[in-house]
Amino acid sequence: MITLYGTTVSIDEMTVVLDWMGIIVFATTGALVASRKEMDVVGFALLATVTGVGGGTLRDLLLGLTPVFWVANPTYLIVCLCVACFLFFTAHIPASRLRLLLWLDGIGLAIFAVTGAERALAADVAPVVAVAMGTITATFGGIIRDILGGRNTHHTQSRGLRYSSSLSGRHVRWIHSLRSCTRNCHRERVCCRSRNT
Amino acid sequence: MITLYGTTVSIDEMTVVLDWMGIIVFATTGALVASRKEMDVVGFALLATVTGVGGGTLRDLLLGLTPVFWVANPTYLIVCLCVACFLFFTAHIPASRLRLLLWLDGIGLAIFAVTGAERALAADVAPVVAVAMGTITATFGGIIRDILGGRNTHHTQSRGLRYSSSLSGRHVRWIHSLRSCTRNCHRERVCCRSRNT
Amino acid sequence: MITLYGTTVSIDEMTVVLDWMGIIVFATTGALVASRKEMDVVGFALLATVTGVGGGTLRDLLLGLTPVFWVANPTYLIVCLCVACFLFFTAHIPASRLRLLLWLDGIGLAIFAVTGAERALAADVAPVVAVAMGTITATFGGIIRDILGGRNTHHTQSRGLRYSSSLSGRHVRWIHSLRSCTRNCHRERVCCRSRNT
Structure with a gap:
């Protein structure tokens, strides 16, 4: 539980x-790439979908959580x-x-690095695997978008990898400290209770 | 049940x-691309196999129907x-x-758009996911073939996407109307029976 | 059981x-490609990991052995x-x-062609699928490494495919003859025993 602005x-x-x-x-960044390449509406749909759900799809496949999330819940599509x-x-x-694209790409990367790691932790994997999953979720959609959109983004992707892996790492460490803290609190409470009775 | 030429x-x-x-x-289109690129027999085998089973493999992975169809039944390979x-x-x-290739590609696309959507519907997914699966089954094999064969087919693939998604959509709509029709018939018959008894 | 140098x-x-x-x-070949391309440490980590576990990951996904091996056992990562x-x-x-890279690539190919086929056989698939899995395990990591590293390796990969598929084929044939031999021995022993009693 986290308290945020009073709720x-x-x-x-x-x-x-x-x-x-x-x-x-x-999905917006995918559509922006399609727009920069002057594609038709099918190209927009393809790039938006692939970029939006691509990273999460690979994460679900590797974790064995099939059918993948957008097959189970088509609202994503x-x-x-x-x-x-x-x-x-x-x-x-x-x-x-281009500037909008770069900003949104950074924001999406930061969000997916955290939620990807969170989902992997929820599937009970080792911390290092959770960091890898956060990184994959955050970067893979963008990599496919750039391959399909014909953009050369070696440089951007390397920077994306660095940021998303460090973010996932921090998130995993934070969740771990949160969990061990919760566990300690729980243990203390149990001890107190057993002492009182 | 469909009645076709009396059977x-x-x-x-x-x-x-x-x-x-x-x-x-x-598989034939894959081998034709290998032939146009003057590959050896291993290249023929690789491109024919990848093009023939590639789309269905991705569909099965995403739907969670593992092991994928050609692992379960090696006759496909x-x-x-x-x-x-x-x-x-x-x-x-x-x-x-080249002309043979384009014709066969179109025929394969039309067939796989329908059977891919059909298989997805058999796995009980939402209609929009079934359309996506039909499109993936129809186009993904060709996309890998063109990447491995070094063909630049941005244009063709975009057209392929448009046709296969519309075909899958029509098929899903048709199957749905067929099903609801069957359901109505069944309901009427049950009503009649309950009225008669 | 195999007796090797007395053990x-x-x-x-x-x-x-x-x-x-x-x-x-x-993983070493991946890092060598990163070094030849003068990447930073993130690039080294990406290419080493992808090349080291890539082929096995695809094999596990296709066989339906999820979560894939490096998610279940993070020591690989x-x-x-x-x-x-x-x-x-x-x-x-x-x-x-470059010479070190080519040598190590060949050694890795030979090892993975055998272990990939072995793992597939352990999952009880048909021989032809086991050969395909050995080939996939041996070549796929290198193919992704070359795509991400921007190397043009059409020629090398075709040779790799040929060697790895022939190696997997031989291994599958060998294991099959070993198994049928074991089965025959077992049958004979059972026959003898039933004759003796």
Whole structure:
């Protein structure tokens, strides 16, 4: 439980909200790349969907959580397609699509590094695997987007890898300290109770 | 049940027959690309197999139907290898390999868009996911073939995506109307029976 | 059971030892490619890990053995990262990194072709699928390494495919003859016993 602006939210609820934000942000970057390449609406739909759900799909496949999340819950697909349609008509409006793209890419990376690691921890894997999963979730969607969109992004991806792995690492360490803290509190309470009785 | 030229076939039987046809057609296109690139027999075998079973493999992985179909039933692999061997000796005969390739690609796309969506519906997923699966089954084999064969097919693939997604969509809508029709018939019959008794 | 230099080892034990050797050798080739491309330490870690565990990951996904081996046992990841760190400081020492790379690639290919086929046979698949799995395990890590490292290795990979598939084929044939031999011995012994009693 985390108290945020006076309301208490569980980590699970926060993960779900962040996950949706990450998917929308990444779907937007995919559609922006499609717009920069002047693709048709099918290209927008493809790139938005692949970028939005690509990283999470690979994570679910590797963790053995099949059917993958967007097959179990098709709302993810529909949201990505809506983002693609919306961007198809509005992508030409921002003054610099590249700057918007880089900003959104960074935001999506930060969100997915945390939620990817969180999902892996929820599946009871070792910390180092959780860090790897956070990194994969955050970077893989962007890598496929750049391969399909024909962008050369060796440089960007390397920086993305570095940031997302460090973020996932911090998150895993934080969750671990939170958990051991909870466990200690629990143990103390049990001790106190047994002492009192 | 569908009545075709006087004989009654179930949808499952038709799916199996169409699936085999699709695999043979796509394996042929893979071997034709290998022939155009003047590869050796290993290249033929690789491209024919990857193109023939690639789309279905990704579909099975995403749906969680593991082990994937060609691991469970190795006949698929053997057929792809036979097609590769056959084409290795005969691929130079047709006057225009490129025209044959484009025709077969279109036929394979149409077949796999339908059978892919059908298999997804058989695994009880939402209609929009079934459309996505039909599209993936139809286009993914060709995308890998073009990456491995070094063909630049941005244009073709985009058209392939458009056709296969619309075909899958129509098939899913048709199956849905068929099902709801069957359900209504069944309900009416039950009503009649309950009224009669 | 195989008797080797006077000590008896089971095929399972040999597979585990060979698998570790293959992963270390392939992680080294990944790090060497990163070194040739003058990447930073993140690039070393990425290429070493992907090359070391990539082929086995695809094999496990296709066979439906999820979570994949390095998620279940994170020691694999840690070893790959250690190899990457070690190579980051020592990769400039050998006189010719390319020659070392080609040698190690060949050794890794030979090891993984055998252990990949062995693992597939242990999962009770048909012989032709086991050969395909050996080939996939041996070549896929190298293919991803070359795509991410930007190396053009059409030629090398085709040769790798040919060698690894022939090696897997031989191994599967050998294991099959070993098994049928064991079965015959067992049958004979049972016959003898039933004759004696």
